[in-house]
Amino acid sequence: MILLKKMLAIANINIKVILVYVSAVWANVFVNILQVVILYYIWMAVYGGQTQLHGISKSQIVTYVIISRIIFINGIVSWGINQWISDIIKDGQISIEMLRPIDFQLMTYARRIGVLVFSMILYGVPVIVVSKILFGISLPATFNSGVLFIISFLLAMTINFLVEFFIGLIGFYTTNGWGLQVFKEALLSFLSGALIPIAFFPGWIRQIADFLPFKDIVYTPITIYLGNTSGEQAIKSLLFQFMWVVVLLLCTRIFYTTAIKKVTVQGG
Amino acid sequence: MAIIEVNDLYKEYKINQKKEGVLGAIGNIFYPRYISKVAVNKINFSIEEGEAVGYIGANGAGKSTTIKMLTGILTPTSGRVLVNGNIPYKHRVKNNSIIGAVFGQRTQMWWDLPPIETYKLIQKIYDVPKKQFDENLSTFTELLDLKELIKIPVRQLSLGQKMRCEIAAAFIHDPKIVYLDEPTIGLDIMVKDKIRNFIKNINKKRSVTVILTTHDLQDIEEVCKRVIIIDNGQVVYDGKIEEIKNSLGKYRTVHFQVKNCSNNLDNVLDTQKEYLFEVSKSPYDIQVKFDRQKITASEVMNIISPYCDIMDLTIQEPSIESIVRDLYRKQVDNNDFIKENAGNCKY
Numbered sequence: 001m002i003l004l005k006k007m008l009a010i011a012n013i014n015i016k017v018i019l020v021y022v023s024a025v026w027a028n029v030f031v032n033i034l035q036v037v038i039l040y041y042i043w044m045a046v047y048g049g050q051t052q053l054h055g056i057s058k059s060q061i062v063t064y065v066i067i068s069r070i071i072f073i074n075g076i077v078s079w080g081i082n083q084w085i086s087d088i089i090k091d092g093q094i095s096i097e098m099l100r101p102i103d104f105q106l107m108t109y110a111r112r113i114g115v116l117v118f119s120m121i122l123y124g125v126p127v128i129v130v131s132k133i134l135f136g137i138s139l140p141a142t143f144n145s146g147v148l149f150i151i152s153f154l155l156a157m158t159i160n161f162l163v164e165f166f167i168g169l170i171g172f173y174t175t176n177g178w179g180l181q182v183f184k185e186a187l188l189s190f191l192s193g194a195l196i197p198i199a200f201f202p203g204w205i206r207q208i209a210d211f212l213p214f215k216d217i218v219y220t221p222i223t224i225y226l227g228n229t230s231g232e233q234a235i236k237s238l239l240f241q242f243m244w245v246v247v248l249l250l251c252t253r254i255f256y257t258t259a260i261k262k263v264t265v266q267g268g
Numbered sequence: 269m270a271i272i273e274v275n276d277l278y279k280e281y282k283i284n285q286k287k288e289g290v291l292g293a294i295g296n297i298f299y300p301r302y303i304s305k306v307a308v309n310k311i312n313f314s315i316e317e318g319e320a321v322g323y324i325g326a327n328g329a330g331k332s333t334t335i336k337m338l339t340g341i342l343t344p345t346s347g348r349v350l351v352n353g354n355i356p357y358k359h360r361v362k363n364n365s366i367i368g369a370v371f372g373q374r375t376q377m378w379w380d381l382p383p384i385e386t387y388k389l390i391q392k393i394y395d396v397p398k399k400q401f402d403e404n405l406s407t408f409t410e411l412l413d414l415k416e417l418i419k420i421p422v423r424q425l426s427l428g429q430k431m432r433c434e435i436a437a438a439f440i441h442d443p444k445i446v447y448l449d450e451p452t453i454g455l456d457i458m459v460k461d462k463i464r465n466f467i468k469n470i471n472k473k474r475s476v477t478v479i480l481t482t483h484d485l486q487d488i489e490e491v492c493k494r495v496i497i498i499d500n501g502q503v504v505y506d507g508k509i510e511e512i513k514n515s516l517g518k519y520r521t522v523h524f525q526v527k528n529c530s531n532n533l534d535n536v537l538d539t540q541k542e543y544l545f546e547v548s549k550s551p552y553d554i555q556v557k558f559d560r561q562k563i564t565a566s567e568v569m570n571i572i573s574p575y576c577d578i579m580d581l582t583i584q585e586p587s588i589e590s591i592v593r594d595l596y597r598k599q600v601d602n603n604d605f606i607k608e609n610a611g612n613c614k615y
Contacts, residue, residue: 002395009392013378013385020380020421095341096376101365101394261343 006102011114018119025122032073032123033130039065040135054199060226063138064197066131067225068218070124072194074116075160075217077185081112085168086177094263105165105256112161141227148234152221155241160217162248163188169252172259193219213244269353270314271445271477272338277347279308279333307333309501310347317444318475320467322488322509324592325498331481334498335449338479339369352444365394368438372450375434377422383433384418387440394441401440408436411466428459435463439470445477452484464490485592497592512591518561521584522568524554526576533575540571 018025043065047058056064085108088094100107131137140146167180174180189195191214198209198219209215220237223229229237282302287295308330315321325331336342337349340356340363349356356363369376377386391401409415412432417425425433431451438446448467452460468491471478480491488495489509497505505512529551537544543562548555554576558568565583572578 006393006395009389013381013389016385017378017380093374095336095339095371096369096374098341098360099339099364099367099369099376101361103361263342 003102003106007106007110008114010102010107010110011118014111014115015118018115018122028119028123029126032070032127035073036066036069036127036131037134039069040131054197055228056197056199056226059136059138060228061197062131062135063226064222066127066135066137067222068194070120070127071156071218071221072189072192074119074123075157076188076192076194078119080164080181080184081108081161082164082168082171082184083177083181084108084111085165086171086180089171090177098260098263104260105252108165108168109158109161112164113157116157116160138226140225141230145224145227145230145234148238149221149225152224152234152238152241155238155245156217156221158245159213159241159248162245162252163213163217165252166248166255169255169259172262188214188217191215192217193222213248216241216244271317271352272313272315272479273348273350274311274313274334274338275348276310276312277308277334277337277349278306278310278345279330279337279342280304280306280345306501308337308344311498311501311503313496313503313506315477315479317477318471319494320471320478320480320492322492322495323479323481323498324483324485324488324495329498330501331498332449335447335479335481339367339447340364366444368441368443368446370431370434370438370446370448370451372431372453375422375430376437377430377433379423380421382419382421383414383425383437386422386437387418390437390441396441400442404440404442405436408440408466411469412436412462428455431455431459432462435466439476442474443476445479448478448480448482450482451480452482452487460484460487467491513586518559519557519586520560520565521555521557521586522565523582523584524556524572524576524578525580526552526554526572526578528577529554530575533572536571536575544568544571 040062043061044058047053047061051058053061085094088097097107098104128137140149164184167184168177170180171177191209191212193209193215194217198206198215201209209219216237220229220241224234224237282304284296285301285303287293287301311330311334323331323334333342337344338351338356340351340358340360343357351363352366354363377383378389387401387405390396391398396404409418412435414432414436417429417433422430422433435448435451438448451467452463455463464487467478467480470476471491478491480487482488493509494507495505495509495512496503533554534549537556543559545557554572556568556572558565569578569581
């Protein structure tokens with residue numbers, strides 16, 4: 001309970017930082033909407049006269065594009081926790097962050113999830129409102145898919161965080177975060193299904209993507225939303241997501257305990 | 269039991285020795301070469317609860333490395349640190365909840381937000397009762413004069429204002445131990461004074477253990493009773509600040525402004541060599557260092573006055589700074605450095 005209170009306080013203060021820069025907020029709202037509009041016309045051109053491609057209908061792809069964009073911009077492209085970890089390693093601020101009375105990984109989790117969920121609401125809601133008016137966006141297929149989507153979405157954000165955290169720790173060895181950010185973006189935008197639904201990939205890439213955790217960040221929650229994965233299949237997807245959370249948590253934990261011993265604080 | 273115990277603490281850094289030129293840089297990727305540098309070399313000390321200890325040494329002596337090992341940021345290569353019964357780098361969260369820290373060149377406050385937001389966060393993450401927090405906040409606001417500052421975003425504060433807020437942040441959760449790593453760096457006298465008084469006050473009233481590193485020896489003189497001096501990664505002195513002042517500081521320097529000096533003065537000064545050491549001499553200015561346990565200032569005057577017209581004179585007490593400088597210059601054994609240092613003054 002106390003731990004949760006601590007985490008909420010950390011999330012809260014980092015959300016406040018976003019709101020300091022009002023013009024940046026407005027710019028982001030605008031960019032989010034603009035990107036979705038552009039993508040809508042690209043996908044309409046891709047579908048042309050067809051109503052269905054690889055099992056995804058024309059009306060579903062609109063919803064897919066809108067939701068995946070919101071996750072993509074605010075989750076994957078945004079300079080996530082990996083960039084922050086690299087930065088504090090580089091400028092030595094990590095020594096301050098390591099003195100907070102809460103586990104470092106839990107603190108970064110609170111920080112990231114707080115900002116992520118908040119910015120998805122802040123920037124996502126206008127996008128959804130505009131797209132609803134302009135293109136029509138479908139609601140979750142059923143009530144159940146709506147509930148399962150929310151669970152899947154939170155698991156997805158946790159996986160996203162753990163991947164970012166892992167990449168951030170590499171910064172202990174490279175002391176440069178920018179290259180890692182570019183690497184993360186390239187890897188995730190492709191293998192998460194944020195750029196193109198995984199169903200559109202040729203067979204062998206799909207198999208690779210299936211084998212990796214990245215598809216669970218974007219593709220899995222949206223297919224649940226659309227109802228393309230439902231019932232037993234959806235539960236199985238959630239379990240897979242959960243399994244990845246556990247696996248990645250273990251990996252990052254082991255990596256973290258090794259990396260933290262390597263801390264050589266820059267400057268002084 | 270001591271609140272901080274340090275036994276044979278040893279830290280060695282591995283430094284990647286980069287080769288020059290493009291070829292060297294490429295070679296470095298495949299065959300990185302490391303040299304190791306000892307930062308802290310088997311030091312021992314223990315600190316009791318409520319003590320205020322000055323931890324001083326030259327740049328690169330190993331001060332910050334020690335502090336970072338005490339706070340758990342760095343893992344020692346070997347040796348043992350116990351803080352309140354915990355090993356800091358292993359029981360991180362437990363240790364962090366009883367300490368506060370200021371690193372002079374960094375800030376723990378949120379850059380874009382006013383300090384009050386950071387304080388509120390501290391209240392929540394250290395789980396400080398609301399009433400106690402409010403009391404601390406109002407006390408500190410008064411002592412450090414923060415009333416106007418805590419609502420201004422940190423990035424708009426001046427260095428001195430920021431440091432005052434920073435100091436408050438380090439103490440506001442009633443920590444048992446506070447580490448202050450160069451808290452007065454780059455500040456003016458007024459702010460320094462405020463900060464020193466605050467630390468002294470809190471240390472006394474709440475018996476918070478304070479460990480202070482600084483290059484400003486007045487900080488130490490005013491705040492600390494005990495001082496640990498470190499050089500080349502080793503403790504060269506650990507004891508009361510008065511003791512070091514008394515034993516090393518038994519010398520005084522008299523500055524004479526003179527006229528019409530006789531040439532015999534040199535010979536006379538030479539005969540008194542045992543307890544009178546001429547530091548420098550020019551036609552209008554003589555500086556003489558003397559051992560005040562063997563000779564008084566007026567006696568010194570009586571020796572010199574027959575040979576010169578003394579226009580003016582000032583007597584200078586040794587600053588700790590000059591004592592420490594002597595220590596820095598000569599790395600000596602803790603036990604007999606006083607003896608050696610005394611010999612050192614003659615030339």
